[in-house]
Amino acid sequence: MKTNLKLLVWALGVMLSLSCKKDKNATKEPASSKAVPVALGTPNGAAVQKTIGPAGGTIEMPGSAIVLNIPAGAVDAATIFSIQPITNTLGQMGIGNSYRLLPENVSFKKDIEIVFNYTEDQLIGTSGEFMSAAYQDAKGYWHAPSKATTEQYNFTVKVKTKHFSDWILTHKVVMINKGKGTLEKNETADFQVLMQSFEETIDDDDLLGPVIQVTEANVVSWELTGDGSIGNGKSVSQKYTAPSTIKQRGIATISVTLKDVWKKILDPLPGQPTESWVFYEIKLMPDEYFIWKQNGEEFEGSQRLQATSLGNGQIVINTEAPHKETSVFLSISGNYPGKHLFTAEPKDGSSLGVVGYLNFLFTSRYTCENKNKSTDGYVTITSTGEKPGDYVIGELAGNFANGNGCSPEVSFVTGKFKIMLQK
Incomplete structure (x- = not known):
């Protein structure tokens, strides 16, 4: 369209440019x-x-x-x-x-x-x-x-x-x-x-x-x-x-x-x-969505779109984009609004992210000299689900590492989501 x-x-502009002129005497x-x-x-x-x-x-x-x-x-x-x-x-x-x-x-x-x-x-x-x-x-x-x-x-x-x-x-x-x-x-x-x-x-x-x-x-x-x-x-x-x-x-x-x-x-x-x-x-925008960009390419998760409460203050979110062989998995410790930073070890207020793209796996945690490390990034929760049927709403932004080692290749990912909470 x-x-x-x-x-x-x-076409209209061409017609106008051919026929318009400024007449100072016009009213x-x-x-x-x-x-x-x-x-x-x-x-x-x-x-x-x-x-x-x-x-x-x-x-x-x-x-x-x-x-x-x-x-x-x-x-x-x-x-x-x-x-x-x-x-x-x-x-x-x-x-x-x-x-x-x-x-x-x-x-x-x-x-x-x-x-x-x-x-x-x-x-x-x-x-x-x-x-x-x-x-x-x-x-x-x-x-x-x-x-x-x-x-x-x-x-x-x-x-x-x-x-x-x-x-x-x-x-x-x-x-x-x-x-x-x-x-x-x-x-x-x-x-x-x-x-x-x-x-x-x-x-x-x-x-x-x-x-x-x-x-x-x-x-x-x-x-x-x-x-x-x-x-x-x-x-x-x-x-x-x-x-x-x-x-x-x-x-x-x-x-x-x-x-x-x-x-x-x-x-x-x-x-x-x-x-x-x-x-x-x-x-x-539909009632539920997960939209993310990786290296400038946009994806929309419309399969297995789920937000699950594990009962211990932890929320797990995952989805897949059909026909593009890509998926996102998020684990958020602390079911409350705010910025949940990527961390090397799980703790209250932290988050973990995994993005699958074709045959590659990008994660927010990796190892360097046998020690867990974290990339820079976060998941921001703006609205939490307290019971099934409520919506979990938030955003994602950060680097994801492909593989381990002290200088892994990273891929920048941003996204936003609104998903109904399940138990």
Whole structure:
């Protein structure tokens, strides 16, 4: 389904990019109020820097969230370029960190290309057609750059500029979930759609005004794909209710079709599509589950899913993932909430873990020179079962050793579980 959604959004984006232009004489719906300055961001990560000369070059953050392409002839001499992650002061419409680009107060001889690379996860609540970028000036005002283009199928936003400041990836319209992103049976989540308002200026780059809620006139319909239910009508907000029974993990997608939102953003030409949509995916969890990751690969235990009380304050949990030849066994000493550390010897408040993967066995205990040792890790119990039918709920995180010896190979495992207690 996601692939089809991306293709539809990409096709709409192509139509929009071919037909949209900014007309300063066009009539826009007024913003609710004027743009206001906000504090500049503060550094919250390591900067990267690179010396680039007249021949041009590229500098990017690790992971390529933002890339600067400096063309030949942009500078006359070797120049230190840097990208400093800073806090997001734009708020709900900003995505992730802002970035302080240096050198500032320099007018480059040619346009520098700023490339933001976004992920599919960052489209949750919005769609590619609404992805853009913004920059903040020294006075604290945020601006919408007129030279921003979105390549939806490449998951990129590109901007041409001759000056540097603080920049951030944005979405102009977003559906927000005021509840949890993962629901169990009968739980609910409330949704509403927000959009960015703009204050026109005499230059090409409008100011960003306050974030406003779409009106009922903008809402065509709400739709649900998957289990659960939503209300009827064209209200500006919507409540989703998870089904009363969830047998296995799943996804419910809430989407809303909007009309005339583009009129508030891009001044569309006659004949241009006036409808657009955004969506949000809710994860549904069954009554019982054990989900874990080992070296980045995710597994779900759906066979022999058991939590057993041995009657002496000890709980044993085990499960298997079908078709993947992997299993987990946990022994927890002390049936009470809290962090139960891996230990070399069993004692109250400790835990032991064993993970089977294909023909390999990874354990939290191993021997070194005939002495028991323990890897680093723990099982956290957040809710205990006092009687059969209650649920044991918790999380797992730690290294597991493959074999013995004083320097065994280790594998990092994380997981979470909710299992009905048996006796």
